[in-house]
Amino acid sequence: GGIITQTPKFLIGQEGQKLTLKCQQNFNHDTMYWYRQDSGKGLRLIYYSITENDLQKGDLSEGYDASREKKSSFSLTVTSAQKNEMAVFLCASRGTGGPETLYFGSGTRLTVL
Amino acid sequence: GDSVTQKEGLVTLTEGLPVMLNCTYQTIYSNAFLFWYVHYLNESPRLLLKSSTDNKRTEHQGFHATLHKSSSSFHLQKSSAQLSDSALYYCALSDTPGGNYKPTFGKGTSLVVHP
Numbered sequence: 081g082g083i084i085t086q087t088p089k090f091l092i093g094q095e096g097q098k099l100t101l102k103c104q105q106n107f108n109h110d111t112m113y114w115y116r117q118d119s120g121k122g123l124r125l126i127y128y129s130i131t132e133n134d135l136q137k138g139d140l141s142e143g144y145d146a147s148r149e150k151k152s153s154f155s156l157t158v159t160s161a162q163k164n165e166m167a168v169f170l171c172a173s174r175g176t177g178g179p180e181t182l183y184f185g186s187g188t189r190l191t192v193l
Numbered sequence: 194g195d196s197v198t199q200k201e202g203l204v205t206l207t208e209g210l211p212v213m214l215n216c217t218y219q220t221i222y223s224n225a226f227l228f229w230y231v232h233y234l235n236e237s238p239r240l241l242l243k244s245s246t247d248n249k250r251t252e253h254q255g256f257h258a259t260l261h262k263s264s265s266s267f268h269l270q271k272s273s274a275q276l277s278d279s280a281l282y283y284c285a286l287s288d289t290p291g292g293n294y295k296p297t298f299g300k301g302t303s304l305v306v307h308p
Contacts, residue, residue: 111294115298122199122300123298123301128295181243182285184230
């Protein structure tokens with residue numbers, strides 16, 4: 081089996097700061113995702129990537145950048161952290177062949193002071 | 194576009210009572226896959242059930258769900274709730290292969306089971 085590793089687990093930033101979240105997978109999956117999890121709002125897609133060097137915007141991409149320089153890694157940057165923002169960011173990957181199962185990391189919890 | 198509706202944001206149950214979490218969906222594709230993911234506190238969300246076959250019951254870890262295309266529903270059920278079932282449950286939809294890489298998630302239902 082494989083694993084998805086997200087770093088850091090906890091991220092504390094200051095208002096206006098640029099913050100980067102990292103995700104690594106060893107499933108050899110092509111497609112990777114970044115979701116934001118907020119209570120009562122479910123999982124909202126920020127960015128996804130179908131293959132290395134591909135980037136696709138999700139429904140919540142404003143205020144974020146992403147990078148997929150290697151097949152195994154997918155990073156997300158908060159371009160300017162918003163004061164009092166708190167959320168959990170989840171990375172996921174999915175194999176090819178159609179509507180396959182998503183495999184998730186354990187998340188990065190962001191707090192902006 | 195596709196949509197998934199989980200009408201209950203919070204379900205609170207006494208241990209031993211049956212569980213039913215509602216999920217309805219909209220899609221134009223006849224071969225859509227429906228999924229239930231479970232997210233326990235301090236763990237990663239993971240797949241609980243999935244199905245694309247109409248009227249076939251799918252079971253895993255005591256939970257079951259049946260995809261009913263006629264009513265566009267995929268409700269999650271369990272005969273007897275346990276304290277350890279307390280978690281956040283997401284229903285998700287993924288349509289036909291080859292075109293859509295964006296599964297659609299519902300807003301999630303938080304299940305709280307108390308003694």
